[in-house]
Amino acid sequence: MAKGDDPQLLRGVKELIKQLQQIKTKQVTAPKYSTPAVQN
DSSP, X not given: OXXXXXXXXXXXXXXXXXXXXXXXXXXXXXXSSOOOOOOO
């Protein structure tokens, strides 16, 4: 703890990274052109 390392925090971050890698992320495709905002 004196070095600034929090073992509980590090363990939590490693677990979070492991879970994020297991999630299949969908590929987001941007539209070919941006649509302008419509004002009424």
